[in-house]
Amino acid sequence: MDNLKNIIQSDLVISLEDGVSHLGNDKAIYRLVEKGELKKVKPNGLGYFTLPEVEEGTAHFAIIKKYYPQCVISGKTALSLYGLGQEYIKEIDVDISNETNIVNELLNVHRVVSSKINNVIEKEFEDQGIPFKIKIYSPERCLFEAYKYYKGLDSYFYCLKQYKEKYLNHTTPGEQFDTILKINKKVGREIIDLLMMGN
Numbered sequence: 001m002d003n004l005k006n007i008i009q010s011d012l013v014i015s016l017e018d019g020v021s022h023l024g025n026d027k028a029i030y031r032l033v034e035k036g037e038l039k040k041v042k043p044n045g046l047g048y049f050t051l052p053e054v055e056e057g058t059a060h061f062a063i064i065k066k067y068y069p070q071c072v073i074s075g076k077t078a079l080s081l082y083g084l085g086q087e088y089i090k091e092i093d094v095d096i097s098n099e100t101n102i103v104n105e106l107l108n109v110h111r112v113v114s115s116k117i118n119n120v121i122e123k124e125f126e127d128q129g130i131p132f133k134i135k136i137y138s139p140e141r142c143l144f145e146a147y148k149y150y151k152g153l154d155s156y157f158y159c160l161k162q163y164k165e166k167y168l169n170h171t172t173p174g175e176q177f178d179t180i181l182k183i184n185k186k187v188g189r190e191i192i193d194l195l196m197m198g199n
Helices: 002-011 016-023 026-035 056-067 075-081 139-150 154-166 174-183 185-196
Strands: 013-015 048-050 092-097 107-112 120-125 130-137
Touching (some): 075 092, 139 174, 154 185
Parallel strands (some): 092 107
16 A cells, blocks of 8 residues: 555556556555545546545646656647647647557547657646646647647737747747747748747
8 A cells, every 4th residue: 555655646646457456456446535545537437546635637647647658748738838828728639649549538639640749848837737747849849739720810829929928039049940940841931930020
């Protein structure tokens, strides 16, 4: 039991399968839930458990970090975490290689060509309740997520404005612009032109 608690305190979450491997059967896990020492991670049926004091959102990202390391946080979720989008996160957007597949009601899975999974970094978002590093696209790569989902909409221009305020090095933006162009030269040029407007 102590070993199980140490694992959960370190990783914040544990699957039913891993819990059973430590305690011998699933009834022992559910007894800990009844005693209030563990809680199920919602939505029910996911098959993961955490400590009572851990927020649901924190537990969701901890599940991805521990059990789905091939996933990269992407799309509207990545934009929201960086402060580049305004949408409420219901499901967590993740990109995976189109050579693999995942089905999980916690995730909104996007299967993409492996070469499109680039400019991935590991970053904490403590102000968003994620005090551990998760795999996520860089802010520059997220501009292309905004282009994909929001091009021509107010949300797209909001993203660019926020990027300029939060992330763009106004003195020497060359390195960031190079990164943007390397991701996709044509779209990158459009993005840079918009970022330069008003300067």
